Amino acid sequence: MAEAPKPTSRLERRKTRTRQALIDAARTFLARQGMAEVSIQELTEAADVGFGSFYNHFGSKDELFHAAIADVLEEHGQLLDELTADIEDPAEVFAASVRLTGRLVDTHPQIARVLTRTGLPYLDSDKGLAPRALRDIRRAMDAGRFRLGNPYVALAGAGGSLLGFLQLWLEHPDLVDEGSADELAEQLLRMYGMSHQEAHTIAHRPLPARPPRGDV
Structure with a gap:
């Protein structure tokens, strides 16, 4: 019999709560103003933890901000996994992920702001949308749903388009609006080789239940 975990x-x-409080504070600053001109003192005050405890968890401010970005990316990725789990067609999974990500401005504005401020360096991250989108693009290519040469070029096109779309909606x-996110998904599907009619059909199917609004 396996031993029960202690x-x-x-x-x-307490250490876990303190670390997460610092990450949450960093996420707030990232969404509001980016990394520039934020002191460790401001971060610890926003997290309501002692200044001296900062270095028990992070070696530098940059390390904290990278942990906060990873936290945002993982939350986004898990959200997409949960909402697309019952969709079998990889092309539809990809389209739904694009449509849901486009709606982040409305559903999870903090994530949308962090992505637009820090997104380009993380288009090839192993967390968040990028690895999931690459997986779905490859599956759709293998299934003959997408007619593409290099899946990484397709990923770059989708990632850049989404970041531009989020920035446009925020500003x-x-x-x-939400319909514009569907239009973006349709355009990407057409760019990947689908007919106008099929791309339109897939990009306008009912989405899984919308997630609750996240932090602003």
């Missing part, structure tokens, strides 16, 4: 100690739980919400 319960986490009170000290370990000019009067110009785009």
Whole structure:
């Protein structure tokens, strides 16, 4: 019989809470203003933890911000996995992920702001949308759904388009809406070799239940 895991100690739980509080504070600053001109003092005050405890968890401010970005990417990736788990067609999974990501401005504005401020260096990250989109692109190619040469070029096209779309919605919400996210997905599907009619059909199918709004 396998031995039951030992319960986490009170000290370990407190350290975990402190680390997450610092990450949450960094996420707030990333969404609001990026990494520039934020002091460790400001971060610890926002997290409501002692200044001296910072270096028990992170070696530098940059290390904290990278942990916060990884946290955002993983939250985004898990959200997409949960919402697309029951979709079998890899092309539809890809389209749904694009449509859901495009809606982040409305559903998870903090994630949308962090992605637009820090997104380009993380288009090849092993967390978040990038690895999932690459997986779905490859599966759709193998299934004959996408007619592409290099899946990484397709990933770059999708990632850059999404970042541009999120930036447009954040800065000019009067110009785009949820339907525009569907239009973007349709355009990408057509770019990947689908007919106009099939791309339109897939990009306008009912989405899985919308996630609750996240932090602003």
